[in-house]
Amino acid sequence: MSRFSYRQAVAADAPAIMAVRLAVRENVLSNRTAVTVAATAAYITGPGRGWVAEADGAIIGFSIANRSGLIWALFVRPGWEGRGIGTRLLADCIGWLRGIGVAEAFLDTGAGTRAEGFYRHAGWHESARDGENLVFRRAL
Numbered sequence: 001m002s003r004f005s006y007r008q009a010v011a012a013d014a015p016a017i018m019a020v021r022l023a024v025r026e027n028v029l030s031n032r033t034a035v036t037v038a039a040t041a042a043y044i045t046g047p048g049r050g051w052v053a054e055a056d057g058a059i060i061g062f063s064i065a066n067r068s069g070l071i072w073a074l075f076v077r078p079g080w081e082g083r084g085i086g087t088r089l090l091a092d093c094i095g096w097l098r099g100i101g102v103a104e105a106f107l108d109t110g111a112g113t114r115a116e117g118f119y120r121h122a123g124w125h126e127s128a129r130d131g132e133n134l135v136f137r138r139a140l
């Protein structure tokens with residue numbers, strides 16, 4: 001049985017979500033004040049939806065998708081990678097997007113990061129490259 005539990009994120013999760021966002025070592029926020037707790041809470045209750053993974057009651061990963069098809073965020077706390085958490089959180093985004101009739105998902109991520117290999121492994125294809133950033137797409 002999985003040691004993790006998963007559920008849809010609510011606005012009150014925004015501080016713990018931001019703590020994970022600020023803990024990662026790749027695809028770090030270039031401007032730490034650009035994404036705030038308030039903006040994250042507004043995002044997951046407005047144009048987007050989010051999901052969290054928990055272990056012993058603590059949030060250790062999250063994903064957020066926008067109804068446009070954008071995977072806005074997918075982050076697993078360092079030390080918890082490689083256990084299927086990212087796969088499950090991404091599947092939650094994709095399931096929601098499919099359910100609201102979105103035909104294609106897209107995202108951007110840093111070239112040369114673990115995430116690049118993760119998305120390629122999961123069948124996403126690179127559609128553009130802008131310096132250090134790659135755009136990936138996937139039909140739903």
Ligand SMILES: CC(C)(COP(=O)(O)OP(=O)(O)OC[C@H]1O[C@@H](n2cnc3c(N)ncnc32)[C@H](O)[C@@H]1OP(=O)(O)O)[C@@H](O)C(=O)NCCC(=O)NCCS
Binds near residue numbers: 074075084085110113
């Ligand atoms: C990228 C990230 C979300 C992946 O989450 P994760 O929980 O570690 O991934 P999973 O354990 O679900 O891995 C799923 C599969 O991807 C594979 N994979 C992961 N990284 C890979 C890589 N660099 N190259 C090839 N395959 C890779 C795993 O082997 C696994 O394969 P399997 O299902 O066949 O066994 C996570 O590592 C992370 O948060 N990284 C830091 C932040 C970040 O860069 N986020 C993305 C921002 S766009």
